[in-house]
Amino acid sequence: MNNKSKIYVAGHKxxxxxxxxKALKDKGYENLVGKSSKELDLRDQQAVREFFETEQPEIVIxxxxxxxGILANNNYPFTFLMENMQIQNNLIDTALQQNVEKFIFLGSSCIYPKLAPQPLHEDCLLTSSLEPTNEWYAIAKISGVKACEAIRKQYGKDFVSLMPTNLYGPNDNFDLQTSHVLPAMMRKFHEAKLNNNAPVTLWGSGTPMREFLHVSDLAEAVVFAVENKFEDNLYNVGTGVDLTIKALAELIQKTVGHQGEIIWDSTKPDGTPRKLMDVSKMATQGWKAKIKLEDGIRETYDWFLQHAHSYKEVKI
Ligand SMILES: NC(=O)c1ccc[n+]([C@@H]2O[C@H](COP(=O)([O-])OP(=O)(O)OC[C@H]3O[C@@H](n4cnc5c(N)ncnc54)[C@H](OP(=O)(O)O)[C@@H]3O)[C@@H](O)[C@H]2O)c1
Structure with a gap:
C-alpha cells in the first residue's frame, strides 16, 4: 500500500x-474515490457491484x-435496521468478491449491551440486552462487525471494525429532532443567546456521564488503521475520558457565551447512566486521541458560526 493506492470512502459527504x-488527502493519499448517495445508492446491490468493477478500489472505508439520535431511531426502526444492513452488506460482500485488500467498517458504541460493565470493553459485545431505543441500528451494526469477523476467520482477510464513541465536530447535524446531544446543546445555547439570553431547557437530570471524541481524531484513527495491520477484528475508538451532561452543558454554554439559566426537564429520559469506552486495545495498537474537549468544542462552535445559515439539518 502506498499513497497511490485507490481508497474508496463510502459516505465521504x-x-x-x-x-x-480530508485526513487521507492531508496525508498525501492522492487516489481517493467518493460518491454521494445520489450518484451511488449503496442500498442497490447491482449498482455497488458495477461501481467496484469500474473503480477497483484497493482499500474501502x-x-x-x-x-x-434517540428520537429518529425510535420512530423509524425498520428504516434504521434495513437501510444500514443493505448498505454495509453490499459494501462488505462486494469488497470480498473484488478481493479488496483492506476494509474498515465503522459502527458505534451502541452495539454494546445497555448494562455492560464500564468502561465498555470489546469483549462485552453480545453479553446481554441492548438499549431498546436504538437496538435496530445496533443490530444492523453488530451484523456488520460479525460479517467482517467472519471474513477474517474464513478468508484471512484484513477486514477490521472500529467503534467510535459519541463524535462531534464540523459538519455535524444540528437539527433538533434528529441530532445528537452535543450539537443540539450548541444550537440551543446559541439561539437562546441571540434571544436575550433566554433560559435553555435540556432533557433529563444532567447526571448521566458521556464521552466525546472529535471527528478529526476519529479520522486519524482510521488513517492509522489504513496504515497498520490490526491483529483482531474489533477496536473501540474514544478518549477514555467522560464527563456529566451537566458539565458538558456548562462547557458549551461558556464557549457560546450564553448567560441565561439552564432548566433541567426531569420528565424527559436520561438514558444510560454512564457510557465510557475502554480504549486500551487501540492504545496497545499504538493509537490515542489528541484533541481536548474544550478545544474541540471551541473549534466546532467557530465552524457553526461560519455555517450558521447552511449547517446540516437531517430530516427523515
Ligand atoms: N456522528 C456520530 O456521533 C457517530 C458516532 C459513532 C459512530 N458513527 C458512525 O460513523 C458513520 C457515519 O456517521 P456520520 O455521523 O458521518 O453520518 P452522516 O453525516 O449522516 O453521513 C452519512 C453518510 O452516509 C451516506 N449514505 C447514507 N445512506 C446512503 C445510501 N443509501 N447510499 C449511499 N450513501 C449513503 C450519506 O451520503 P449523502 O450525504 O451523499 O446522502 C452520508 O454521506 C456511521 O457508521 C456511524 O455509526 C457516528
Whole structure:
C-alpha cells in the first residue's frame, strides 16, 4: 500500500466520511474515490457491484450509514435496521468478491449491551440486552462487525471494525429532532443567546456521564488503521475520558457565551447512566486521541458560526 493506492470512502459527504477523506488527502493519499448517495445508492446491490468493477478500489472505508439520535431511531426502526444492513452488506460482500485488500467498517458504541460493565470493553459485545431505543441500528451494526469477523476467520482477510464513541465536530447535524446531544446543546445555547439570553431547557437530570471524541481524531484513527495491520477484528475508538451532561452543558454554554439559566426537564429520559469506552486495545495498537474537549468544542462552535445559515439539518 502506498499513497497511490485507490481508497474508496463510502459516505465521504457525511460528517465522519468527510473528515476521513480530508485526513487521507492531508496525508498525501492522492487516489481517493467518493460518491454521494445520489450518484451511488449503496442500498442497490447491482449498482455497488458495477461501481467496484469500474473503480477497483484497493482499500474501502465504510462511513456510510443511516444515522440519527434517540428520537429518529425510535420512530423509524425498520428504516434504521434495513437501510444500514443493505448498505454495509453490499459494501462488505462486494469488497470480498473484488478481493479488496483492506476494509474498515465503522459502527458505534451502541452495539454494546445497555448494562455492560464500564468502561465498555470489546469483549462485552453480545453479553446481554441492548438499549431498546436504538437496538435496530445496533443490530444492523453488530451484523456488520460479525460479517467482517467472519471474513477474517474464513478468508484471512484484513477486514477490521472500529467503534467510535459519541463524535462531534464540523459538519455535524444540528437539527433538533434528529441530532445528537452535543450539537443540539450548541444550537440551543446559541439561539437562546441571540434571544436575550433566554433560559435553555435540556432533557433529563444532567447526571448521566458521556464521552466525546472529535471527528478529526476519529479520522486519524482510521488513517492509522489504513496504515497498520490490526491483529483482531474489533477496536473501540474514544478518549477514555467522560464527563456529566451537566458539565458538558456548562462547557458549551461558556464557549457560546450564553448567560441565561439552564432548566433541567426531569420528565424527559436520561438514558444510560454512564457510557465510557475502554480504549486500551487501540492504545496497545499504538493509537490515542489528541484533541481536548474544550478545544474541540471551541473549534466546532467557530465552524457553526461560519455555517450558521447552511449547517446540516437531517430530516427523515
Ligand atoms: N456522528 C456520530 O456521533 C457517530 C458516532 C459513532 C459512530 N458513527 C458512525 O460513523 C458513520 C457515519 O456517521 P456520520 O455521523 O458521518 O453520518 P452522516 O453525516 O449522516 O453521513 C452519512 C453518510 O452516509 C451516506 N449514505 C447514507 N445512506 C446512503 C445510501 N443509501 N447510499 C449511499 N450513501 C449513503 C450519506 O451520503 P449523502 O450525504 O451523499 O446522502 C452520508 O454521506 C456511521 O457508521 C456511524 O455509526 C457516528
Amino acid at each position: 457525511g460528517m465522519v466520511g468527510g473528515a476521513i477523506f 465504510d462511513a456510510a450509514a443511516r444515522v440519527g
